[in-house]
Amino acid sequence: MVLYQKIYFREVIFPLKPLILISLFLLSLNASNNENNHSTSEENLTVQTQESFLSSVEYGRMLYQNPRGISCAQCHGKEGKGGQKIAKYYDKNKNPKLLKGVNITSYSLEDLKASLKNQYRENNRHKPHKIMPIYYLTNEEIQAIFDYLQYSNQEDD
Numbered sequence: 001m002v003l004y005q006k007i008y009f010r011e012v013i014f015p016l017k018p019l020i021l022i023s024l025f026l027l028s029l030n031a032s033n034n035e036n037n038h039s040t041s042e043e044n045l046t047v048q049t050q051e052s053f054l055s056s057v058e059y060g061r062m063l064y065q066n067p068r069g070i071s072c073a074q075c076h077g078k079e080g081k082g083g084q085k086i087a088k089y090y091d092k093n094k095n096p097k098l099l100k101g102v103n104i105t106s107y108s109l110e111d112l113k114a115s116l117k118n119q120y121r122e123n124n125r126h127k128p129h130k131i132m133p134i135y136y137l138t139n140e141e142i143q144a145i146f147d148y149l150q151y152s153n154q155e156d157d
Contacts, residue, residue, distance in 0.1 A: 060148025063141055075101030079152045105153045109146045116142055
């Protein structure tokens with residue numbers, strides 16, 4: 001029986017050894033590739049977007065109109081010109097006031113980043129946005145939104 005096992009191993013298994021090793025190597029590559037695809041780090045998101053079929057303007061439009069379920073357009077308007085009614089409130093003298101979305105078309109990229117990332121700091125060039133929710137957008141997402149605003153307002157000129 002032992003002799004049969006040695007012959008079987010030498011004549012059947014041993015010639016298949018390179019094929020088995022190659023198969024294991026390919027399986028390990030596939031497993032590590034799947035792990036990378038499920039990662040949500042900012043670096044991987046950037047790579048996936050850059051290889052995407054969407055242009056920066058299209059990606060920005062998608063984010064602007066519906067970023068993670070809440071739309072920038074609801075407050076800032078379809079093209080960022082503001083004027084959308086957000087809420088009615090009363091001042092200290094009980095006079096009715098209307099809170100409207102601001103025009104963000106004149107914002108530079110740096111202003112837009114500062115407004116989205118530093119909403120509660122007084123050192124912004126624009127007033128702090130204490131009413132605006134925080135979305136935790138990446139720099140690439142902010143760039144795409146900026147590109148969309150520039151493109152959509154360029155068409156009007």
